[in-house]
Amino acid sequence: MTTDQRARSIGVHLVLIAYSLLAVGPILLVVMNSFKVRSAIFGSPLAPPDASTFSLVGYEKVFRSSHILTYYSNSLIVTLVSMALVLLFGAMAAWALTEYRFRGSTALALFLSIGIMVPIRLGSVAILNMMRSAGLNDTLTALVLVYVAQGLPMSIFILSEFIQQIPKDLRDAARCDGVPETRIFFEVVAPLLRPAIATVAVFTIVPIWNDLWFPLILTSSDSTHTVTLGVQQFLGQYITDWNSVLAALSMAILPVVVIYVILSRQLIAGLTSGAVK
């Protein structure tokens, strides 16, 4: 490597390191300070907690004065049920659209793709009316129904691309053996879609976990709040109590970061795969 190339390589890394620091710095700062006593948060915000400044007082406060565990379990239930339904119904619809020829299939595909670009949020006024009249107001079911409707178009689009890549011979071989269509889908095709889960997750599941809007308009009691809404309201209430605020923020950040770091390889592969070009 010539000196010129080496200098350029160092320059590239400096820029990338600088941007990486900008990306994680604020998150690190919040998480780090959530473990410190109040005087250290203000006295030396950039220093990591040590033996004399370490404190969990903020976390105790969050556990004591909010229903954070209920919020977590609500978010988990809503996200996991929505994810299961988005993947199941999305894969079934994608299979029918790519595998069978029928009149109106192009129109149906277009109809389903409206939801990719037009945000369902714009229908909120009618959604709230519907949920009220169906008695589903302030239930997790209402959230799941809306999120499944929101996630389906993108998941159908992504899963169709994956299904098209599965060799045709595989299904036709099964068909010649007289295997019914439903079993071909559930036993031959569906298991092959596993790699698509990560891509669908990035585009439909993460926004569900992070959403503030629908919990805000559809849920009104503590027992149905999700983490995003629960933490948002807690922060508004305790804005001057820095220990609690930093702890609540960290509790919302950490599970996402842990799962992201574990799955980042698949998530990023999913994001950069050919499905979205």
Added chain:
Amino acid sequence: MPEPLSNITVQMPRAKLAGLLLFFLGPAVAIYSLFSIYPLVATMALSTYTSDPSGARSFVGLANFETLLGDALWSKPFWNALGNNLIFFAVHMCVQNPIGIALAGLLSLPGVRLKGFYRTVMFLPTMLSVVIVGFSWNLILSPLWGVAAGALKAVGLGSLFAPWLGLESSALVTLSLMSVWQFVGIPMMLIYAALLNIPEELIDAARVDGLGQFRIFFHIKLPLVLPTISLVSVLTFVANFNAFDLIYSVKGALAGPNFTTDILGTFFYRTFFGNQLQLGNPTMGAAVATVMFFIILLGLCLYLFLVQRRIRRYAF
């Protein structure tokens, strides 16, 4: 063109095919139509009604839109929100997308090590909730905590610090930059993926011809990823004109100071649910949502008819 369908499915009896379609498409089409398309249509329909204090609704045609665009009580906040939304979008286009392209370009250079690590780290903020990002930056920029002021002082720019989020002149741009910081990962990833799809031979040929990495990027790679850049732009447009969470969690529904950070999402929320200053008004809320729908539709049409078509012509 998709590959030809299998003969076996084409020869399937009609009744059997109908049953299968119902089974496979039924659940998705039902849920999607009922909870996504129907509410959109019903909201538009509702925007042509008005309700009196007793709750009875009566048809008023386009009167709600006349009020929204003509009555100063409504049109002033509406145009203010639309103008702010355009600034919000402009900051994303001018800052988020160039940074995303630059980072993608650096990551796709040959021989750069630790690519996976950088990508993971830079994409991290995008995974977090907007609420959390907004609050974290709110604390960091707060003069009370003094982290931002201290950081500026350390590099000798202490005099530049101001409570940016609290000033009418800078609150909106500051919020836009917070959003840029969070979502830079999306253009970066999509453009990075597009850069990886460029055939090696093209790059090699350019290198043999003596072009440096810089010129290869600007003259060969960048024109080839233009379709992805315009896709990213339209995604940014839809997301920006539908944004709400960030302003609401940092500034509340009133989008202060003095409505300088009010965008269409927060304006819609206030109209629909009300706040300290006004009662919630579902029919006017529906009218605002309908206008937002047409703004987004306009953006999508511009993209489809102008950008998409021109790129096709360019590619062949």
